[in-house]
Amino acid sequence: MSNPSPVTNESIAxxxxxxxxxxxxxxxxxxxxxxxxxxxxxxxxxxxFVHLPLLAQGLGDPNVTLTFVVLLTANVFALYVGHGYNQH
Known part of the structure; x- marks a missing residue:
């Protein structure tokens, strides 16, 4: 038989x-x-549904084009974050 170790488990984190x-x-x-x-x-x-009026107006104006691109980017981000909703 061997002697027990002098180190106890309490001292080991x-x-x-x-x-x-x-x-x-x-x-x-x-x-x-x-x-x-x-x-x-x-x-x-x-x-x-917000994109539709912008597309109907046309993307000729740089401000409208920028708004469309920002909204499209937000839509892609929202799709990424919300893709797992209600999947159990």
Whole structure:
């Protein structure tokens, strides 16, 4: 029989403890994920209706073209964020 080790398990720290602030941050992110996906999903649905008047007006004016491109970029971003909404 061998002698027990003089080092106790209490003196050894866990290999990768998660800091409390990291745990709170993860909990916060999970709590806002659902509402953020909901909002992004419906924004992605509604934004194309805003594009229609701009397209009907024509994209000849640089300000209208810039507005269209910004709205199109926002639509793509909203599609990306909201793509997982209501998938259980």
């Amino acid at each position: 866990p290999s990768n403890p998660e800091p409390e602030s990291q745990h709170e941050r993860n909990r916060l992110l999970r709590s806002i994920k659902g509402p953020l996906q909901f909002l992004s999903f419906w924004i992605a649905i509604a934004l194309p």
